[in-house]
Amino acid sequence: MSTVILLTLTGLGLAALYFLIASGLSLVFGLAGVLNFAHGLFLSVGAYATWWAAPRWGLAVAVPLGIAAGAATGALVEVVLIRPLYKRPTEQVLVTVGLSLAGVALLQSVWGADPRTYPRPAWAAQVTTIGSAQVPDDRFLLIGTAVAVLLALLLFLHKTRYGLVIRAGVENRDMVSALGIDVRRAFTLVFAIGGALAGTAGVLGGMYFGSVSPGQGASLLIFAFIVVVIGGLGSVTGSAVAAVVVGLLQQFVNYYGAAGAGDVSVVALLALVLLLRPSGLARTAVTA
């Protein structure tokens, strides 16, 4: 029983990371139509910013700084690189691909390719006993943050004017423009939100894995892509559900099956979902 509790909470912790990355990817894709390969870079920038600042000013300053760095990178990339290529989706993807290659290499040249030990609050290193299971506290940090982010995102999307514009833009971008609303300002906003969420995921991922390396974002990004497709492109709730399914499946199969079987089973799930329900769980339209 204790193993099941531990696996469940660890799986949910992983799901929290996937959700933080996937929700941003999903919003950016849903609204701006950009498949963002540089999303892993936003994550790494946030993670390294916190790692760099923590020994200087403490975590209370370093964590917001990391999140802000992710948001700033996202907004900057949208304004400088993506905006000139509006209505040329393939080129936009290509630019984010180039950016992810160059960005990771840049981080590597500054901080080296080896993983660096990541700072975390003292209480997150302790364990809590639930039933008979010893659960590391960082799992609760991840799950709590993800739930808070999910609620905040849903409130933002459903109760504010900007949220309304974003939701309408995901449904039908041309109609929103035709009504005289500048959708492109919303593009910068979703990139900044996505960057902030990715930065958060970078910081929490560093604490969860205990280390940070330049390639970390890229390896998490692939599972986040799977979560986005399973959840349905453009749907935040879909991403949340898919992240939980993927995180739990991966943890349980990895523990009870052969090494690496969990990762393979996630891809098998993706294939299954595509065969049965090509538009993902949330049934939003999959457009090119």
Next chain:
Amino acid sequence: MTRLTKMLPLVVLAVLILLPYSTVGLPGVFEGSLNSPGTLQMLAICLVFGGLALGYDLLFGRAGLLSFGHALYIAAGAYGTDILVSHAHWPLWAAVAATVPAVAVLAALLGAVALRTTGIAFAMVTLAFAQVGWIVVNRDPGGLTGGEEGLPLDSAGLPASLVGVANTVNLYWVALAFLLVVVVVVHGIDRAPLGRVLTGLRDDERRVSVLGLSAYRLKLGTFVLAGALAALGGAVHALIVGGASPHLASADLTLSLIVMAVLGGAGTRWGAVVGGVVYAYLDQRLTQVGGALPGPLSQPLFILGTLFVLAVYFAPGGLTGVLKRRGRFA
């Protein structure tokens, strides 16, 4: 002018065939003279990547299929051949002859699922499938793949003419032959009605469907053919570098194939070949001289990634596009 342009590929081919007989050294460009084993191996890798990039461009530039999982088929070709030669002690030709059709079957199975989606979803699905390949290769199931270390090719199973530093020149010709095969196949398709149908698929799939052609089958056929060419290239790559390494299965390899195709000029006759050769040359050469350069410039991927981003903005037709425009104004 046009006759010259038509003759140019043949002239380049003749130069490439005769190149190992030259003892000329190009200081700064290559470390040794042209016929030194180091330079020949470097050139061989460039030629292989030229072929791999053109094979990928069959999907990307011609059929408009943005696959992010091409590395899977290259790695399958390299590891399949390597495992059959090194573990099962098959002769090389039999190993290649068995691996390439097997990889084509794999591409058919995975392509049949992936092609149910289009556009960006297709890109993500192929990426996910390739990721499984990467995981499997790194986990080293049953000691077959050698894990992160890669699997060295057992030279006992190779013909004597392909073993040893003195025979690097033969490896060079094998690489050239591979490139030639890909060029003949892809340019053959370009010229055949199939090529025009593929371009039609890229530009507007519905029109092709209206003509009564099955877009799904055409795309699947192209996907399988590109997979088989990738497998052959993977096998040749394993032969040249003396083994298969997990890097071949990584998403980064597919990303660099995209960079090669776009840098050279996607969908053009020679663009991807030029892009692949130039990229592979810069990648190897920048690694050689990288230590001498300061800061981020010591990372080949930083330079290549930045060049690529700049090319997307300022040279949309790639290198061949730039050359063509120059030619017109000159």
